[in-house]
Amino acid sequence: MRRKSKQTLxxxxxxxxxxxxxxxxxxxxxxxxLSNTPLNNAVGLVFTPMQKGINTVGDWTSEKIExxxxxxxxxxxxxxxxxxxxxxxxxxxxxQLEQSELENLRELLELDEKYPSYEKTAAYVxxxxxxxxxxxxxxxxxxxxxxxxxxxxxxGNGLVGIVTSVGKNYATVRxxxxxxxxxxxxxxxxxxxxxxxxxxxxxxDNQEIKLSGLKxxxxxxxxxxxxxxxxxxxxxxxxxxxxxxxxxDMDSNNIxxxxxxxxxxxxEHLQSVLVIMEKxxxxxxxxxx
Amino acid sequence: MxxxxxxxxxxxxxxxxxxxxxxxxxxxxxxxxxxxxxxxxYGFMMxxxxxxxxxxxxxxxxxxxxxxxxxxxxxxxxxxxYCNGLLHMLFYPDEIKLPMxxxxxxxxxxxxxxxxxxxxxxxxxxxxxxxFNIIMPEVIxxxxxxxxxxxxxxxxxxxxETLDNKER
Numbered sequence: 356m357r358r359k360s361k362q363t364l365x366x367x368x369x370x371x372x373x374x375x376x377x378x379x380x381x382x383x384x385x386x387x388x389l390s391n392t393p394l395n396n397a398v399g400l401v402f403t404p405m406q407k408g409i410n411t412v413g414d415w416t417s418e419k420i421e422x423x424x425x426x427x428x429x430x431x432x433x434x435x436x437x438x439x440x441x442x443x444x445x446x447x448x449x450x451q452l453e454q455s456e457l458e459n460l461r462e463l464l465e466l467d468e469k470y471p472s473y474e475k476t477a478a479y480v481x482x483x484x485x486x487x488x489x490x491x492x493x494x495x496x497x498x499x500x501x502x503x504x505x506x507x508x509x510x511g512n513g514l515v516g517i518v519t520s521v522g523k524n525y526a527t528v529r530x531x532x533x534x535x536x537x538x539x540x541x542x543x544x545x546x547x548x549x550x551x552x553x554x555x556x557x558x559x560d561n562q563e564i565k566l567s568g569l570k571x572x573x574x575x576x577x578x579x580x581x582x583x584x585x586x587x588x589x590x591x592x593x594x595x596x597x598x599x600x601x602x603x604d605m606d607s608n609n610i611x612x613x614x615x616x617x618x619x620x621x622x623e624h625l626q627s628v629l630v631i632m633e634k635x636x637x638x639x640x641x642x643x644x
Numbered sequence: 645m646x647x648x649x650x651x652x653x654x655x656x657x658x659x660x661x662x663x664x665x666x667x668x669x670x671x672x673x674x675x676x677x678x679x680x681x682x683x684x685x686y687g688f689m690m691x692x693x694x695x696x697x698x699x700x701x702x703x704x705x706x707x708x709x710x711x712x713x714x715x716x717x718x719x720x721x722x723x724x725x726y727c728n729g730l731l732h733m734l735f736y737p738d739e740i741k742l743p744m745x746x747x748x749x750x751x752x753x754x755x756x757x758x759x760x761x762x763x764x765x766x767x768x769x770x771x772x773x774x775x776f777n778i779i780m781p782e783v784i785x786x787x788x789x790x791x792x793x794x795x796x797x798x799x800x801x802x803x804x805e806t807l808d809n810k811e812r
Contacts, residue, residue: 366692370726373700377722380707380715389714398708402660409664417668482663484710487674487778488758491710493663527709534763535712555763556770559673559777 390504390520390527399497399522406481407495414626473592475509475629476500481525488555490533494628497524505590507631513596513619514538514584515628526630531597532558532622539588540566540597543581547571551582551597551616563601567613578603582616592635646804651686651698654797658682659705674778676785677751678793679706683721684750685797687728688735688743699725712762720757724750737802740794747790748783755779 383389478494496502498521508515508528516530531538536553549569557563569576580600586593596619603614658678666675679702687695703721707714728746735742759774768774 364693366696366726366729369693370696370722373696373722374719377700377715377719381713381719384714395708398705401656402705402709405656405660406664409660413665413668482709483667485659485662485666485679485706486677486710486758487670487782488762489710489712493709534766534768555778556768556773 388504391498391522395520395522399525403481403493403495403522403525406493407479410479410481474632476502476632477627477629478502478526479627480625489535490530490553490558490622491519491527492530492625493525493527494630495525496630497522497526499523501632502526502630503634505634505636507590507592507595507635508628509595509631510620510625510628513598514591515620515622515625517590518630528628530622532564532618538591538597539585540582541585542569542571542576542600543583545571545575545580547576548585548587549582557615561601561615561617563615563617564598565613566600566603566616567606567611569603569612569614570610571612576600576603576612588635590635592631592633646808647690647801648694650800650804651690651694652701654682654686655679655698655701655705658702663709671785672781674781674785676789677754677782678789679703679721680724680751680754681747681786681790681793682797683725684728684747685743685794687725688731688746689798689801690729691732692726692729695725695727695729696722697725699723716761720754724754737798740791743794744787744790747794748787751783751786752779755782 476496478496480492481495483492484490502518502521504518504521506518508517514531516528516533516536518526519529520527529536530553531551532553534553534555538551539548540551541548547569550567552565552567554565557565566582578600582597582600584591584593584595584597598616598618601615601617603612605612662678666678669675683695683699683702686698699721700718703718706717711717728750731746756779759771759779763774764771
């Protein structure tokens with residue numbers, strides 16, 4: 356059955372050659388930035404359309420199944436929501452009054468809006484990390500749509516992550532729950548700085564990410580405080596909501612506090628995201644007057 | 645020849661399913677590792693050379709899309725494919741236990757290697773946690789899937805082998 360005569364290159368040498376190639380690539384990727392190479396573009400051109408196709412079919416089926424399962428829940432929820440709408444409408448009216456008052460005051464003070472509205476692009480999540488260790492995913496927009504490395508990615512209510520590599524028609528995003536992710540953040544109310552980093556263990560157990568290095572001498576930060584990206588971060592735009600503090604403890608050094616944050620974004624069911632088309636390095640000049 | 649084209653097709657199909665459907669059917673955030681099944685199966689079924697080439701390309705695609713270090717998964721999967729190929733002489737098409745054992749060991753090795761290089765080196769020392777919450781569930785899920793997937797890969801490969809031989 357086995358034909359020895361046809362063998363050209365013994366497997367041993369092939370293994371050696373490819374191992375050397377891998378080691379060279381590993382060293383190269385530590386030495387320089389390989390996040391946007393022709394290889395990415397070539398591979399992206401083949402896989403991205405297919406992943407998109409699979410996802411369209413998959414989403415459609417799972418949506419139909421969910422629909423059937425949820426119809427009972429939806430009906431009762433509808434009742435609750437109707438009651439809530441009335442309540443919220445009321446609230447909205449008073450908020451609108453306050454908003455117009457605020458606008459007037461801002462005009463008076465000639466202040467810009469605190470958070471400029473950035474230009475954004477919507478993109479679909481087309482594939483997720485193949486392993487179980489990290490939380491990266493790819494989206495269906497790439498350099499063709501103006502996406503660049505280090506652009507911030509948000510979803511309706513908060514920060515999702517950052518673009519780490521791009522191809523022509525796709526981009527890889529590292530989410531903030533990824534074990535490698537670190538975000539410079541601050542507590543919105545007190546403007547105390549801290550670091551928020553993803554942690555596989557916390558995420559698996561409680562759907563939380565870690566917070567550390569918070570200096571809070573006056574004990575003002577409480578559980579439930581809002582955490583937003585800080586203005587000293589070199590990659591993340593300031594003021595994007597990250598999540599809410601869920602636990603907070605004093606570190607053994609008695610100076611800083613650490614704890615956990617519950618992210619506002621539902622990473623489990625992420626289907627579409629918004630990419631902010633401005634990078635921190637571009638806007639920083641205008642930002643820091 | 646047909647078998648080699650099919651091997652290439654399996655790499656592409658494996659990655660596409662792995663990065664889309666497998667992530668949606670994950671249990672407790674853990675999904676099975678199709679690429680390991682494909683790499684180990686080819687190494688075992690067809691030999692060292694086929695195993696290492698299939699493994700190399702499986703790993704390389706993962707590296708390009710999701711890896712933090714280009715070449716890491718390529719090297720890992722290639723070695724796994726090669727090692728499975730070393731046991732090619734024990735391969736009998738009707739025997740299913742040995743392939744299952746090999747796929748299990750392969751997935752274990754890949755899980756442990758990833759933990760060692762990408763987690764332990766960054767100060768995540770709680771090995772027990774990662775072992776019982778990530779590595780073990782992945783292995784179990786992978787075995788369940790591999791019972792079906794291995795047979796499909798094997799049957800298609802046998803079909804193509806007879807076709808290839810007829811032509812000659």
